[in-house]
Amino acid sequence: MERAVYPLAAMVGQQQLRQGLLLAAVNPAMGGILLRGEKGTAKSTMVRALAALLPEIEVVRGCGNACSPQPNEDRCPECRRRFPALEAATQRTRLVELPLNATEDRVAGGINFPRSLRTGRAVFAPGLLARAHRGLLYVDEVNLLDDHIVDLILDAAASGENRIEREGISYRHPARFVLVGTMNPEEGELRPQLLDRFGLCLEIRGCDDPEQRVTLMERREFFDRDPAGFLAGYRQESDRLARQLDRARTLLAEVRVMARLRGFIGELCRENNVAGHRADLVMEQAARAFAALEGVTEVSIDHVRAVAPMVLLHRQRDAQPPPPPPQDEQRSDRQPEDTPSEEDREQRDESQPEETSAPQTQPPQDAPPQPSPPADRTESGENGESDDTSQQSEPELPQETQSPPTAGRDDQLFQIGSTFRVKPLSAAKDRMVRRGSGRRSRSRIAQKKGRYVKSCQRPGEDLALDATLRAAAPFQRQRAESGGGLAVRLREQDLRTKIREKRIGNLLLFVVDASGSMGARGRMAASKGAVMSLLLDAYQKRDRVAMVTFRRHGATVNLPPTSSVDLAGRLLAEMPVGGRTPLSAGLVKSHEQVRNYLIKNPTAQPIVIFITDGKSNVSLGEDKPVEESLRLADALARDRRLRTVVVDTEEAGVVTFGLARRLAGAMAAQYFKIDDLKAQSLVDIVRGQHP
């Protein structure tokens, strides 16, 4: 099913993207390229166009994996066995697209079932990595793939070969390909380890020039209407590009880097706080590719400068927080000493090469600076409620003056504080089999997705051949009489199915303390910021969320379990604060919610997150409020199906009560200060795990 491909030569704008792809194609050794950016910016189109430009390659005739006929090149075992003669043939460079639904077998290779049965020996069925050998491997939305699949791909890309050691197969074959991944950072980040392994990284945006946009539309229309004619019109330019690419690939081997340039590269990487040495190596390779594209055999300082942004973009520490929602201005009066460091970071960002500050991933910190609040303003008093008129143009966030009429005199509405990337929270692994998707906790899974961990004798469609054959093996001799033309004779009782494991989403129940004590000194804004950060994380991990708030005399369910994280975000923005702290009621209500949810979804693993300072002062019964809440917390903890997290909002100061910590202790919950939730540095993570 051949389809016409929009030519690279006819692309409008996106010079950088074009350059990056060409570099990756010239020198696959630098580990491929990752394209980050908004949707609809011709990422896929460009990659397909690149594949169409690549020259035909010489392969061993008959070999399905496109092994090279050069005698000194590594070849796949199948090819070595079947085609010792090394007869050469030519074929187009392949573009292999990795579908999101691909399983591990399909990517790395697995067993060819029908042939294994007919021949009676395990026949290897090559996967997509084998197909991509000496071609292009395109992984769209690489951040949505299961981590273990991404690992597999990056391993192969880095080592140039694919090794399979599972399901009773042991096999290795060469897999050298140009890796191109795309992702939209809004949908969740790649783990830093994985990010680092992509050689280059580019931030892609649409172009803002109307002229260019019009040209783009015109060309696209022309192409859709008459692909052949369109291609013919760009034939000459395409051929020129193809020749340039071909020459550069041949030239690459001769391109040298002078020693003093290596020093410069090292310097550049150090200046940018890059972890490890991969950046240095990649930068050298990329600069060589750049020189080869220019047709010269000596890398110059300009070549290094040209490729440096693409090499450093994803390796600078702290560079890419997820795009958080608008920031409030309370923060500025909360911790004035916080501001300089914030600015430091901004300045550092700005001092980076231009590409790193593409607006898409910029946090709103670089929104116009907030006016500094008048000195006499306080948030804690009764009169603090109406002076905070928002400077934001967000229609969604109601301004404080628009408090609902039902709200009492002491009610306040706080905007959402600054958000941050939260560190991973997940449910404990157990043996329960679940359905679902998402990206939070590892679980056994009842779908044909995820990693094959072991097999069992259980009816199902997801058969595990290795286990099935092992089960059938002892009976082969006695079943031989019954015949059937197959090398292996199977009976119903031999069939084994796979047990798979993958990450799925959880229910996150937010229990938010909305009492007056939370309103003190902008603390609520910070707390809302923390909840919002958790919500963004929930969105990216595809969790379900629910929200309970407690204030005055009771707790209310603001949001029953839903997958609409959006709704939770809106409710959070509108949540009023004020009154006393009925923590016990909050505990009871949240348990009620979780219990009901568990009745409907017995295999669910809810995570209950309390955001409170723990200063309970309204009790349900006769007991003292604090004692009662601790007792209830202990009762809650006896339900082993749920996990609890306490986010302490109490500010560090001279006098601290540490009540939230006691609450966490009673529930055996994970305990965080708001700042500890931030997944920023290694130090933070270590501290978080040993509270």
Next chain:
Amino acid sequence: MNNRPIYPFTAIVGQDAMKLALMLNVVNPGLSGVLIRGEKGTAKSTAVRALADILPDIQVFGDDPYQLDPDGEFGIYQEIRRTLRGESAPASPPETVLRKVRVVELPVGATEDRVVGTLDLEHALKKGEKRVEPGILAQAHRNILYVDEVNLLDDHVVDVLLDSAAMGVNTIEREGVSFSHPARFTLVGTMNPEEGELRPQLLDRFGLCVTIEGIRSAEDRVAIMERRAAFDLDAKDFAARWQAESATLADRLLTARALYPAVEADRPLLFEIARTCLEVGVDGHRGDIIMLKTAKTLAALDGRTEVAAADIHTAADLALPHRVRRQPLMAIADNVQTLRAGAAARLH
């Protein structure tokens, strides 16, 4: 069984945006589908079924689960036969039949296997031969795929769905099988935004998006009830009464299809499109391209070969609301024109 007439498209009261979006997609499947956002009971599925009913019949091979087009896809038919059954492909095309355009529904609980198609492994193990069970995407080829509550589907199912819709090809990549067949369909998705949003990446892949709500005018509500009652009382008679209008509409759609390739848009209008997208703040370029196609289809539907300024405005309302750049967790825009006015006001 299915002799009961379908409620006529032309007899549906109100919901003009939805009806228009559906008609546009039928005229030009290149618009890559429509997403209907709104509450229950607003004639969504009735409209889709009704529209399918007035489309001209399509020709298919008698026993072909992949709905291939005898006119141009016989090569693929042979190829599929060869790969799946290992048999030498028939040299001459088998008998063809005329069939109505179907509305293929994707149930909410649909698994990926069911959508994409799957390999019957047990069969493979016991008999040593491949057997592929074609999925819903195979059924949907050249038909209308109606996905109710698309936001409740598993993310990866929506991904495959939209991938196929965009590429026109479905690929089964599972457990050592790799097999492709064409899947070009008009995609209609519905969702109730209260139950969760679609990811922006997925939203963007729907060409058009309309938001509908129940009709507020008492008069129209009465009209709906009356017509429905008349239809329930005697469906045949009711359909017959609307026959003339249905025929006119069918004609209009066919004419528009034929006319579409000849429609031209002036350069100033293209600038208007680009400016609109920039001002409203649309990610990427898919918005521009779809807007242009929509405007041209609108002109064709109107029997013109020149795009007019009004077409651009209508196109903006249909093609942009779900593409406007927004922060995560924000509601999608419901009125493009106000947004634009707002953006203009901020500039001046």
